[in-house]
Structures are given as C-alpha cells and as structure tokens.
Amino acid sequence: MSTLVYMKILELDPARYDRRMRMATFGRIDRIKREIAAHWVEPGDRVLEIGCGTGSLAALMIERGAHVVGIDISDGMLEIARANASSADLLHLTAMEIDTLGEARFDRIVATFSLSELSPDEFDHVFDLAINALKRGGRLVIADEVRPSHRWQRALAACIRRPLAVLTFLLTRSGTRALRGLDHRISRAGLKIVHRESYLLGAFTLIVAEKESCS
Amino acid sequence: MFLNLLKDFWLLFGRMFPLPTTPGLREAGKPTRSSPVLVTCNFDLTVRKVLRTLERSGIDAWLLVAPSRGINVWCASGAGHFTADTVISILKTSGIAGRVDHRKLILPQLSGAGVNIWSIEERTGWKARFGPLRIEDLAGYLERGKHRAEPSERRVKFDFTDRLVMGTNLGFSSLVFFILPILIASIWLGSFWWKSIVLIFVLAVLNSLLVFRLPGKPGAARGLSLGIGAAALFLAVSWLVGGPPAGASFAWAGWILFVATYLGYDLPSWSPLWRADRKELLLGKRHTRIEIVEEKCIGCHLCDVVCPVGVFRRNPKTRRYFVADAGACQACGACVENCPTEAIATNFRSAVCKCPTCAVINRVNALKEERTDENESVGGDIAPESACCKGDGAASPESTTAEPAPRACDCGPSRGEHR
Numbered sequence: 119m120s121t122l123v124y125m126k127i128l129e130l131d132p133a134r135y136d137r138r139m140r141m142a143t144f145g146r147i148d149r150i151k152r153e154i155a156a157h158w159v160e161p162g163d164r165v166l167e168i169g170c171g172t173g174s175l176a177a178l179m180i181e182r183g184a185h186v187v188g189i190d191i192s193d194g195m196l197e198i199a200r201a202n203a204s205s206a207d208l209l210h211l212t213a214m215e216i217d218t219l220g221e222a223r224f225d226r227i228v229a230t231f232s233l234s235e236l237s238p239d240e241f242d243h244v245f246d247l248a249i250n251a252l253k254r255g256g257r258l259v260i261a262d263e264v265r266p267s268h269r270w271q272r273a274l275a276a277c278i279r280r281p282l283a284v285l286t287f288l289l290t291r292s293g294t295r296a297l298r299g300l301d302h303r304i305s306r307a308g309l310k311i312v313h314r315e316s317y318l319l320g321a322f323t324l325i326v327a328e329k330e331s332c333s
Numbered sequence: 334m335f336l337n338l339l340k341d342f343w344l345l346f347g348r349m350f351p352l353p354t355t356p357g358l359r360e361a362g363k364p365t366r367s368s369p370v371l372v373t374c375n376f377d378l379t380v381r382k383v384l385r386t387l388e389r390s391g392i393d394a395w396l397l398v399a400p401s402r403g404i405n406v407w408c409a410s411g412a413g414h415f416t417a418d419t420v421i422s423i424l425k426t427s428g429i430a431g432r433v434d435h436r437k438l439i440l441p442q443l444s445g446a447g448v449n450i451w452s453i454e455e456r457t458g459w460k461a462r463f464g465p466l467r468i469e470d471l472a473g474y475l476e477r478g479k480h481r482a483e484p485s486e487r488r489v490k491f492d493f494t495d496r497l498v499m500g501t502n503l504g505f506s507s508l509v510f511f512i513l514p515i516l517i518a519s520i521w522l523g524s525f526w527w528k529s530i531v532l533i534f535v536l537a538v539l540n541s542l543l544v545f546r547l548p549g550k551p552g553a554a555r556g557l558s559l560g561i562g563a564a565a566l567f568l569a570v571s572w573l574v575g576g577p578p579a580g581a582s583f584a585w586a587g588w589i590l591f592v593a594t595y596l597g598y599d600l601p602s603w604s605p606l607w608r609a610d611r612k613e614l615l616l617g618k619r620h621t622r623i624e625i626v627e628e629k630c631i632g633c634h635l636c637d638v639v640c641p642v643g644v645f646r647r648n649p650k651t652r653r654y655f656v657a658d659a660g661a662c663q664a665c666g667a668c669v670e671n672c673p674t675e676a677i678a679t680n681f682r683s684a685v686c687k688c689p690t691c692a693v694i695n696r697v698n699a700l701k702e703e704r705t706d707e708n709e710s711v712g713g714d715i716a717p718e719s720a721c722c723k724g725d726g727a728a729s730p731e732s733t734t735a736e737p738a739p740r741a742c743d744c745g746p747s748r749g750e751h752r
Binding site: 191212214215218237239240242243 | 356357400416418421422425426427456
C-alpha cells in the first residue's frame with residue numbers, strides 16, 4: 119500500500135479515480151471498504167465520512183442502512199459522490215470544521231485514506247474534533263497508510279514509496295504522509311481499540327476504536 | 334544561519350520546487366490582542382522574508398503560515414493549494430481566535446486566485462481582506478487604515494533583482510530539458526557539455542534581464558531576437574579572432590539561436606507579467622476573453638483589488654466597473670473567484686501552462702472532450718481543488734456558450750519570492 123502515495127495523481131481525474139485506485143491496490147481497496155460497511159457499520163447508524171471522495175464507501179454504507187454525512191474539499195469529487203451516493207448528505211467542508219456539524223452526533227466516524235493528507239497539526243486538531251463529534255459508545259474507523267512497526271518493514275516500504283513519492287510530487291506538487299503514532303494518539307484520547315488489521319507488510323492498517331460508553 | 338544560506342543558494346536555481354516550512358502561528362514583534370492578523374503561504378523563503386520585513390518596519394502582528402504545501406502564494410492559489418479551505422484550516426488549528434479580540438484577516442493580494450473571502454466569512458465569521466501585493470507595502474497599508482491598497486501597491490512588477498533571479502532559475506529548469514541531448518552529444522563532441530551549460534545559463538540570464546529591451550512580442554519572438562544578436566556576435570568574434578573552423582562556428586551559431594528561442598519561449602512562465610500560454614507564446618495569438626456583465630456589477634471594487642495587472646477600471650458615472658485593459662489579463666481567475674455577484678464572464682477553461690500538473694490536466698481534458706464528441710457520457714469534471722488552475726469552476730454561466738478556449742496559467746515554475 120506504499121503505492122498509495124500516488125493516489126494524489128489519481129485524484130486529478132475524479133471520474134476515473136475509483137477504477138484506477140482499484141488497479142493501484144490490486145482490488146484491496148474494495149475489500150476494505152466492503153469490510154468496513156459490512157462489519158463496522160450497523161443499520162440505522164449516523165455515520166460521518168471524512169474525505170468521502172467519489173462516495174463509493176458512502177454508497178456501501180447507505181446500502182447497509184446507515185445515514186451518511188460525507189465531507190470533502192474537492193468539488194469535482196463531491197459531484198461524482200452525488201451521483202454514486204445520492205441519499206447521503208454531501209458537504210464541501212474541511213475536516214477542521216466538523217465541529218460545526220454538532221457535538222456527539224455520530225455513531226461512526228469513518229476516514230479512509232484522508233487523514234494521511236493532513237499536516238500533523240491538522241491531524242491532531244481533527245482527531246480531537248472527531249472524538250467530540252462521536253456519541254458515547256460510538257466508533258472511529260480509520261483505514262490509512264501508517265509507518266510499519268518493524269525496522270525492515272519500514273525500509274522496504276520506503277524503497278517502494280520514495281520513487282513513487284517523487285513521481286507524484288513532480289506531477290501534482292503534493293503528496294501524502296503515512297500516519298505516525300496512531301495507536302498512541304488513540305489511547306491518549308481514552309479510546310479503546312476494538313479491532314486492528316494490518317495489510318501489506320504493515321504499511322497499511324484498518325483500526326476501529328470505541329469511545330467509552332460511560333465515564 | 335548556515336542552513337538559511339544553503340537554502341538561499343538553492344533558491345537561486347530551484348525555485349520551481351516547493352520548500353515547505355512548518356505551518357502554524359508566528360509572532361512578528363510583540364503582538365497584542367488587537368494586532369493585525371496576516372496570512373501567508375508556507376514557502377520557506379516567503380515566511381522568512383515576511384518576518385524579516387515586518388521586523389524591519391517595526392510592525393507587531395500575528396502571522397498565520399497556512400499549509401500551502403510549501404509553494405509560494407501565487408502558484409499555490411492558482412494550483413488550488415491555497416484556498417479558503419487552507420485559510421480555514423490554519424485559522425482553526427492555530428488557535429488564533431483565542432489570542433485576538435477582533436476577527437479581521439489580511440490576506441496577500443495574490444492569494445485571490447484561490448481564496449474566496451466570502452467563503453471564509455460565511456464559514457468562520459472572520460472578515461478577510463486583501464492587503465498589498467508585496468509585504469514591503471504593508472506598513473503603509475496598515476498606517477492608512479483603508480480597506481484597499483493603493484493601485485501602485487497592487488501591481489506585479491518584474492524589476493532587476495527579480496529578473497536576475499528568475500534568469501538563473503530559468504537556466505536551471507531549462508537544463509532539465511536540455512541535459513539528455515547535451516550529454517549524448519558530448520560522447521562525440523567532448524567539451525560540448527560544459528560549454529552548453531554555460532551557454533544556457535548566460536542566455537537565460539540575458540533573456541531575463543533584457544526582456545523589456547528586445548524587439549518582438551514576449552515569448553519565442555523575443556528569444557529569437559536575442560538569439561540572432563548573440564549568434565551574430567559569436568560569428569563576428571570567431572571570424573575576427575580566428576576561432577573554430579567555419580562549419581563548427583555555424584553549428585554553434587545555430588545552437589545558440591535554438592537555445593535562445595527556447596529560453597525566450599519559456600521565460601514568461603517565470604515572469605509575473607506574461608502568461609504561459611503555449612500558443613500565444615509561439616504564435617502570438619490570444620485566446621482568453623474577459624468582460625463584466627454591467628447589470629450584475631454592484632461596484633464593490635473587489636475585482637480591481639485582487640487584479641495584479643490592473644485590468645479593471647471604474648466608470649465614475651455608473652459607479653460600476655468595466656474591463657479597461659483585457660490585453661493585460663493573465664487569466665488567473667482571482668476576480669472571478671471573488672466577485673460576489675458572478676458578474677465577470679470569461680472563457681477561461683482549461684489550463685495551458687507548461688508545468689507538469691497542467692500538462693496532465695490538459696491531457697485529461699483533451700481526452701474528455703474527445704469522449705464527449707463520441708457521445709459517451711462523462712461523469713463529472715476534473716477536480717478543481719486537486720488540479721492546477723481551477724478549470725471550469727472559474728467560468729461563469731455566461732461563458733458556457735463560448736468556444737472552449739485554453740485558460741492560461743502562470744503557475745508553472747514558481748515565481749517571485751514574496752508573493
């Protein structure tokens with residue numbers, strides 16, 4: 119999944135983003151999205167999706183019976199999301215503004231491949247806001263690139279990632295950064311990790327963390 | 334200190350590459366709860382220069398360094414990396430709201446191509462306003478306390494120092510283009526490689542410094558004029574001092590002519606004055622159109638405030654604005670982005686810039702048009718935020734009937750430091 123740094127290039131063309139991301143991840147991305155929709159979202163849940171992109175995950179969650187609010191800062195992506203997940207509430211909003219959606223409103227907050235686009239400061243801020251926006255007993259579902267825990271895995275991931283990062287940077291003048299210290303951040307916020315899955319030599323992870331139901 | 338010198342040296346050549354510094358809140362002098370709040374990009378050079386200038390002019394201010402991906406203000410805003418979203422992000426994460434009593438922001442004028450001040454006000458309550466184009470003029474702007482900078486403070490310039498630095502940068506970026514053929518030719522021609530590198534740098538700097546004095550239209554024509562002069566001089570000197578044999582001299586003259594023309598063609602993308610429109614630079618044809626729909630104009634003067642080249646003027650009778658100098662328009666889209674009544678009609682559409690991002694988008698748009706021609710439905714348009722230049726998003730409804738013409742974008746290689 120180190121190859122995901124080049125997602126920024128694919129984002130240039132929202133119309134074909136999904137198909138190309140599928141190719142770039144050997145179909146893995148669809149399996150992860152299906153797993154999130156099937157196992158980590160319940161019918162009737164109020165879900166906030168940070169960085170909904172083309173709305174492919176939003177559509178799956180709506181199919182499952184959830185009510186989805188999706189936010190993104192790309193109007194091009196939102197336009198496609200409106201076609202893919204027409205019954206979701208789709209808003210042009212930065213992740214830093216999710217406090218405007220209200221406190222303790224959501225049963226699930228889902229972020230796939232979006233937190234890695236934030237700067238460390240932004241990430242910290244969004245993390246706090248997200249926890250505030252979660253209901254008690256609500257869950258935070260994060261699927262993103264992370265720094266692998268073992269040294270040799272990190273070296274291998276870097277070998278794959280670096281050249282692609284250079285290419286991405288040359289084409290889009292931007293990139294993503296693998297999340298660091300996610301576990302630490304989650305436990306510091308008092309959330310309990312209920313599920314964790316690592317893929318591709320630990321370079322990619324799916325984490326589900328729960329906000330305590332009573333304090 | 335040493336690191337800064339190293340960065341400055343690099344910036345003589347590699348200004349087209351981003352050089353990020355940590356986004357966040359900086360203090361200039363000793364700001365208080367009523368001190369002005371300024372916003373800038375997180376291009377290292379810009380932040381250092383802004384802080385230095387503020388210190389020198391004795392201004393106490395809060396400086397919000399927004400996450401523009403390490404790109405300078407103008408390029409980042411043109412490429413969708415410095416938008417209302419970026420400013421909102423730094424407003425929220427920096428905690429500035431707790432440090433001041435007012436809710437007023439001063440933005441750099443050149444951020445207008447990406448930042449919509451109405452969106453910031455609507456979403457955060459902060460009243461944003463465009464300050465002067467250069468940070469040097471900020472002291473005067475603050476002192477006068479007016480909402481808009483003087484016309485002279487709102488225009489881009491291309492003065493000697495800028496031209497010198499852009500010349501060396503142009504040389505370096507052109508090297509990327511020429512290096513492979515030069516190295517291959519050097520297998521047979523020996524010392525050709527270093528002579529060519531010197532030639533490229535000398536011609537690039539000359540092109541940039543003399544650009545106002547060369548005959549012809551900006552672009553390839555001016556480069557050609559310089560090339561003819563330089564090649565003639567070279568032939569004359571080599572004939573006088575008995576340099577290389579005639580055949581080799583003519584080959585060198587041809588090479589000088591070619592390099593100079595290419596550099597002339599590429600120079601506008603390094604200048605703040607001319608657009609990097611490929612067709613215009615090669616053939617001298619202009620594609621972009623801009624006009625104000627008079628009935629919609631409310632005379633708010635925002636288009637004039639954001640325009641870096643002075644396209645607009647106010648009609649004193651109607652108190653509305655009109656396009657006075659369409660020829661100067663760089664199609665940056667700042668006026669379109671910020672016009673509260675969508676009164677500005679343009680045919681700016683796709684990017685026609687030589688930077689890699691634009692090249693990709695142009696290709697995508699061309700493919701999309703081909704597909705539309707084949708009556709195949711196309712889902713959605715290119716993402717304005719992630720893409721360089723805001724493409725269709727910048728066009729107003731009036732312009733949709735217009736024949737799709739390229740939108741020029743100057744956000745290719747990065748430009749002046751303090752923008």
